[in-house]
Amino acid sequence: MNGNELLRQIPKMDELLRLPLLTGTSFSSAELLRAARAELALLREELTGGTALPSSQELAARVLVRARESSVMGLRHVINATGIILHTNLGRAPLCADALAAVREAAQSYSTLEYDPKLGARGSRGTHIEALLCELTGAPAAMAVNNNAAAILLALATLARGDEIVVSRGELVEIGDSFRVPDIMEQSGGRLVEVGATNKTHLRDYEAAIGASTAVLLKVHTSNYRIVGFSGDVPLAQLCTLGKQRGLPVVYDLGSGALLAGHAYPFTGEPTVPQALLDGADLVTFSGDKLLGGPQAGILLGSAACIASMKRNPLARALRLDKLSLAALEATLRLYRDPQRAMQQIPALRMLTAGSTELLQKAQNLRSQIEALGARCGLEVLAQSMQAGGGAVPVQGLPSAAVAVLPQGCSVAKLERALRLAQTPVIARIAEGRLLLDVSTIAPEELTVVAREVAQAL
Ligand SMILES: *Cc1c(COP(=O)(O)O)cnc(C)c1O
Numbered sequence: 001m002n003g004n005e006l007l008r009q010i011p012k013m014d015e016l017l018r019l020p021l022l023t024g025t026s027f028s029s030a031e032l033l034r035a036a037r038a039e040l041a042l043l044r045e046e047l048t049g050g051t052a053l054p055s056s057q058e059l060a061a062r063v064l065v066r067a068r069e070s071s072v073m074g075l076r077h078v079i080n081a082t083g084i085i086l087h088t089n090l091g092r093a094p095l096c097a098d099a100l101a102a103v104r105e106a107a108q109s110y111s112t113l114e115y116d117p118k119l120g121a122r123g124s125r126g127t128h129i130e131a132l133l134c135e136l137t138g139a140p141a142a143m144a145v146n147n148n149a150a151a152i153l154l155a156l157a158t159l160a161r162g163d164e165i166v167v168s169r170g171e172l173v174e175i176g177d178s179f180r181v182p183d184i185m186e187q188s189g190g191r192l193v194e195v196g197a198t199n200k201t202h203l204r205d206y207e208a209a210i211g212a213s214t215a216v217l218l219k220v221h222t223s224n225y226r227i228v229g230f231s232g233d234v235p236l237a238q239l240c241t242l243g244k245q246r247g248l249p250v251v252y253d254l255g256s257g258a259l260l261a262g263h264a265y266p267f268t269g270e271p272t273v274p275q276a277l278l279d280g281a282d283l284v285t286f287s288g289d290k291l292l293g294g295p296q297a298g299i300l301l302g303s304a305a306c307i308a309s310m311k312r313n314p315l316a317r318a319l320r321l322d323k324l325s326l327a328a329l330e331a332t333l334r335l336y337r338d339p340q341r342a343m344q345q346i347p348a349l350r351m352l353t354a355g356s357t358e359l360l361q362k363a364q365n366l367r368s369q370i371e372a373l374g375a376r377c378g379l380e381v382l383a384q385s386m387q388a389g390g391g392a393v394p395v396q397g398l399p400s401a402a403v404a405v406l407p408q409g410c411s412v413a414k415l416e417r418a419l420r421l422a423q424t425p426v427i428a429r430i431a432e433g434r435l436l437l438d439v440s441t442i443a444p445e446e447l448t449v450v451a452r453e454v455a456q457a458l
Pocket residue numbers: 147148149150173175181220221222223224253254255256286287288290297298390391392
């Protein structure tokens with residue numbers, strides 16, 4: 001049979017859709033039609049490429065699989081068993097209950113987004129969170145935009161367009177997925193003037209680089225790596241003194257760190273927002289998800305004059321936060337008014353502060369559940385050291401615990417893949433020939449699901 005004859009043998013659309021396999025489903029006729037069209041188009045290609053014609057039954061089964069696949073949400077729940085708390089690819093921070101409620105309320109009805117009921121007139125969309133940010137950090141003025149990259153872009157475009165931005169060579173960080181902070185900075189229209197060496201920058205390096213067209217001194221918190229050994233940077237406070245002497249604003253890209261300098265906070269040694277302001281930074285920027293455990297957002301804190309000029313920049317409109325993120329951000333910030341409550345209720349903070357005993361117990365629990373389901377594998381509970389992730393807190397080594405699974409009857413790679421493709425995908429990693437399920441990032445109510453998916457995969 002030549003190609004054309006083969007193509008003529010493909011079942012007609014209406015014949016295909018009348019097959020019993022496709023008539024009693026819960027899919028709408030539009031969904032089935034779309035899936036059938038796509039499968040028939042694919043089949044034509046396959047036949048032209050020399051593949052044998054499948055039976056009508058097989059074809060109908062393929063249509064059903066496609067309809068099923070396209071009916072699930074692309075953006076959906078996965079279980080994070082990586083131990084990386086602020087995992088950028090997995091959405092960074094799960095929101096706290098208050099934030100979820102606030103998002104729902106703002107989403108399902110009209111809101112006070114830009115309306116002040118007391119005045120009966122237009123209000124500013126930022127007021128609700130700006131007051132909170134100032135209250136919590138001691139900043140004179142505040143503003144929130146889409147993310148920290150947007151915050152940096154807005155800051156530099158406002159303060160340094162057409163001029164020079166002096167920054168240490170050791171602080172030009174890549175955040176992941178080949179996103180480099182310097183590339184964003186250059187989009188501002190400012191020119192980066194790199195000073196110092198990769199491992200060491202001195203105050204005199206900044207001094208020597210300042211010229212007539214210098215507009216900003218920039219410092220970046222190298223939040224996702226450390227240069228150790230023969231290294232040194234200029235502390236923020238010193239850079240701020242230099243900025244004041246020369247009449248230049250100092251912008252500090254904190255990225256992540258800590259909002260409060262509280263005793264309960266686990267990241268001892270991480271820079272805090274209030275300290276950065278006390279050190280004299282004219283502008284501090286950071287991520288709402290990395291630093292607060294809230295929604296994606298970029299926070300700008302600084303002098304009233306600085307923030308006011310950024311608000312006047314037309315870019316601010318393009319980079320502004322949407323109402324859902326604003327709602328989540330306000331609810332999250334409100335929790336920080338009581339640090340103890342923030343620790344208990346913000347999932348990322350709760351994970352970061354879980355003790356090793358609690359985590360080992362959780363791992364034991366997961367192990368027992370997998371065992372109880374009779375999964376064919378070796379199981380061992382391991383003490384681990386976890387990562388905050390998202391380019392945050394690189395060398396903290398907080399305690400964690402994992403269940404190591406050694407499958408019998410299939411390869412560890414196959415198990416890892418099966419879990420990724422499960423109905424609720426479980427994202428785990430392979431280490432030394434075993435699958436590691438880190439429990440620090442698994443919610444208690446997810447443990448049963450993980451156990452079930454592991455048993456099913458095996
Ligand atoms: C994460 C990070 C950024 C980018 O922040 P986003 O909120 O992801 O846009 C910029 N600078 C530093 C230092 C960071 O850690």
